[in-house]
Amino acid sequence: MQRITSKENKLIKKISKFNTKKYRDLQDEFIVEGIKMVKEAILENAKIKNIVISEDFNSDISNLENYDLAMVPQKIFSLISNVSTPQGILAVAEKQTKNKINFDDDIVLVLDDVQDPGNVGTILRIADSIGLKQIIVSNKTADCYNPKVIRSTMGAIFRVQIIESEDLKQTLEELKSHDFKTVVTTPSTQKNIYDINYIKKAIIVGNEANGVSQDIMDISDEKVKIPMPGKAESLNVSVATGIVLYEYVRQKR
Amino acid sequence: MQRITSKENKLIKKISKFNTKKYRDLQDEFIVEGIKMVKEAILENAKIKNIVISEDFNSDISNLENYDLAMVPQKIFSLISNVSTPQGILAVAEKQTKNKINFDDDIVLVLDDVQDPGNVGTILRIADSIGLKQIIVSNKTADCYNPKVIRSTMGAIFRVQIIESEDLKQTLEELKSHDFKTVVTTPSTQKNIYDINYIKKAIIVGNEANGVSQDIMDISDEKVKIPMPGKAESLNVSVATGIVLYEYVRQKR
Numbered sequence: 001m002q003r004i005t006s007k008e009n010k011l012i013k014k015i016s017k018f019n020t021k022k023y024r025d026l027q028d029e030f031i032v033e034g035i036k037m038v039k040e041a042i043l044e045n046a047k048i049k050n051i052v053i054s055e056d057f058n059s060d061i062s063n064l065e066n067y068d069l070a071m072v073p074q075k076i077f078s079l080i081s082n083v084s085t086p087q088g089i090l091a092v093a094e095k096q097t098k099n100k101i102n103f104d105d106d107i108v109l110v111l112d113d114v115q116d117p118g119n120v121g122t123i124l125r126i127a128d129s130i131g132l133k134q135i136i137v138s139n140k141t142a143d144c145y146n147p148k149v150i151r152s153t154m155g156a157i158f159r160v161q162i163i164e165s166e167d168l169k170q171t172l173e174e175l176k177s178h179d180f181k182t183v184v185t186t187p188s189t190q191k192n193i194y195d196i197n198y199i200k201k202a203i204i205v206g207n208e209a210n211g212v213s214q215d216i217m218d219i220s221d222e223k224v225k226i227p228m229p230g231k232a233e234s235l236n237v238s239v240a241t242g243i244v245l246y247e248y249v250r251q252k253r
Numbered sequence: 254m255q256r257i258t259s260k261e262n263k264l265i266k267k268i269s270k271f272n273t274k275k276y277r278d279l280q281d282e283f284i285v286e287g288i289k290m291v292k293e294a295i296l297e298n299a300k301i302k303n304i305v306i307s308e309d310f311n312s313d314i315s316n317l318e319n320y321d322l323a324m325v326p327q328k329i330f331s332l333i334s335n336v337s338t339p340q341g342i343l344a345v346a347e348k349q350t351k352n353k354i355n356f357d358d359d360i361v362l363v364l365d366d367v368q369d370p371g372n373v374g375t376i377l378r379i380a381d382s383i384g385l386k387q388i389i390v391s392n393k394t395a396d397c398y399n400p401k402v403i404r405s406t407m408g409a410i411f412r413v414q415i416i417e418s419e420d421l422k423q424t425l426e427e428l429k430s431h432d433f434k435t436v437v438t439t440p441s442t443q444k445n446i447y448d449i450n451y452i453k454k455a456i457i458v459g460n461e462a463n464g465v466s467q468d469i470m471d472i473s474d475e476k477v478k479i480p481m482p483g484k485a486e487s488l489n490v491s492v493a494t495g496i497v498l499y500e501y502v503r504q505k506r
Contacts (some may be wrong), residue, residue: 125488221463246479
C-alpha cells in the first residue's frame, strides 16, 4: 500500500480531474465512491485501476490489498471526494462502454436527452432490476459516468452496458432493421401502455421538460401514454420508465 | 404593492425562517417558489398570504395585484430564495393539512418514514396523477412542506391533502375498522403486486434504507413485492410506488 501525503501527488491530481465528462472520456475511466459502491465494483469484477482510502477508513472490505491501494490523510480525501460526508473510500474504474447493440433482447431501452443525473441513475437501476444488460443513451443525455449518476445506480452501472449513440435516429433505424419496433412514450396519443405488447420493442423515454424530440417522434412506429386519471399532466421520467418496463414484466410472467 | 429595501424588514425576516419545519408548523404556512409553482398555487386557489417578487422579475403572471405583493432588490431575493438560480418570485401560502381521513376512496397511500424530500415530492406527484386527494404520512417522513418536496411535487401539494399521523399503527387500525386491508410493499414475500386487487386497500411504502418498519409489517393484512427478474434487489421508493399505484390504475380500467 502506497501512502500519499501531498495533494500534489500525481494520483491525487488525476482523481481531481474526473469531475468533467471530458476527462472521463479521455481516460475511459470513472470514479466509484463509497463502501457499498466499491464493494459492488469488486463483486462485479469491474476493472479497478486504483483504490484510495482515507486514514480513518475502517470498514471491512476484504482483499483490498489485491488492488493498487493508496492511503491519504482525511484532509486530502475530502478534497477528492464528491460527497459532503465521505465514507473514506473511492476507486478509479475502467468504463465498459460498448458500441455494439445486442439485438437478441425482447426490449431495448433508449434515453433521448434525459438530463438529470439522478433520473439517469435511477433509470439504470430500473433497467438492471428487470435484467436488461444494455441501455442506449443519446449524446445529450446526462453522462452515465457522472458521480451523481453512479451513486443513484446502486451498482447497476457495473451490470448494464452503456451504449452511447452519436446519432439516435440512425441507431433507431439500425434497431428497426433488426426487427424492432420503436415505441415512444408521450402524453399526446390515445394508445395506453397496457394496450401494446413488449416483444421486440425499443422503448424511448425523453427529456424531463420537452419529452421525446420531434425527429425521433416522427420515425416512431408506436406512441403510447401512461393513462393518468388525476390532474397531474406528467410523471417524473424515472417513475414513468419504471411503470412502462414493469408492464413488460407483468405481461411476460 | 409594497417596496422593501431592507433585509431587516419584518416580512423578509419572517420568510427567512421558513427553512425549518418547526417554524412552518408554528405558522401553519410554507413557501412556494418559482413561476410555475406560484401559478399552480393561484390556479388551485391556495390561500396565499404574501407574494414577493424580485426587481428584475418580468414574467406574465396575471392578477398578481390581487395579492399582498412586495418587491425587493435582487440581492434580498437571493437571501430568501431556496434555489441557486432564483426565478424572482415566491409566495407564502397556508398549509392545508387535514387530520381526518376520507374513507370513501378505493385506495389510501401511506408513507412510513420516507426520508428523502425528493422522493416524497415525487410520490405526491404520482398520487396526484392517479387522482388521489389524500396521502397519509408518518411523523418521521420528510416534511411535505420542505421547499425541496414542494418543488418536486410540481403542484400536487395544492391538490393532495397531507394527513400527518402521529401514531401510524393507530391510523392503520382506524383504516382497518373502515374496511380497509393494509398492504405492505416488501421484497420479503412471495406474493406479487399483480396477484392482488386494489379495492379498499391501504398501501404502505417504507423508508429508503430499511423499508416498512417491523411493527407496521406485523399488523399488515397482506405483503406484496414487485417481482424483479434482474439482479438489483430493490428500486427507488418513488419508482416502486409508481409501479404499484399504476397496477391499480391498470386493474381499474
